[in-house]
Amino acid sequence: ELKPIKGKVTFDDVTFAYEEGSPILKNVSIDVKPGETVALVGATGSGKTTIVSLLSRFYNVTDGQIKIDGVDISTVTIPSLRKQMGIMLQDPFIFSGTIMDNIRYGRLDATDEEVIEAAKTVQAHDFISSLKDGYETEVNERGTRLSSGQRQLISFARALLADPKILVLDEATSSIDTETELAMQKGMEHLLEGRTSFIIAHRLSTIQNADKILFIDNGKIIEEGTHTEL
């Protein structure tokens, strides 16, 4: 059981290979203080998704250790680990139901007011209110009627309600209109406040705002610093 955490994350000489293949990550070491935002940058196939998958324990490391607040994550239960993490994929999970239900999924006992408050904080409220049925708008699994950016905004609100100490976010890459893009940018700032965040970054604004930028190439960190340093 992973006890409540502050959110310090350490990758200690992590090597990883999928199945029998050759290593995809080679001797990766990362040190992140509680509350810091880390932007992962690198070409397609360089290993960014693999890094966040290991932190979420979708796979176990082949060699080395990943620690949260000093605790090796391979020694804790996966539910107790995931409970402290918000994982936001590029194409967020949307289920058949209303937008209200989809956001409330972050914390099932949240009141309507709390759902709306979360949506306001992450800047999702404006687009939701502009729909004829507002929060009661029915969406299906594929999120029909919602753009990729809008689906991410819903996942931001959901994550905020769940209030995890660690966030993993894969930024949407598909074209997003300027208005939604601005909302996402501002919404994300609020969501990241006080949380340790790993973002697979596709936007310059995210990279500029990060406390740490990691350039990944062929499974290795080839450069590390802040936007002003690099």
Ligand code: ATP
């Ligand atoms: P992208 O930006 O395209 O998502 P990425 O930097 O996130 O790329 P990864 O998805 O981490 O890169 O992939 C790194 C390498 O691992 C690639 O060579 C990929 O083919 C390989 N890989 C990814 N997932 C698997 C898997 N489940 N089994 C085997 N190999 C995999």
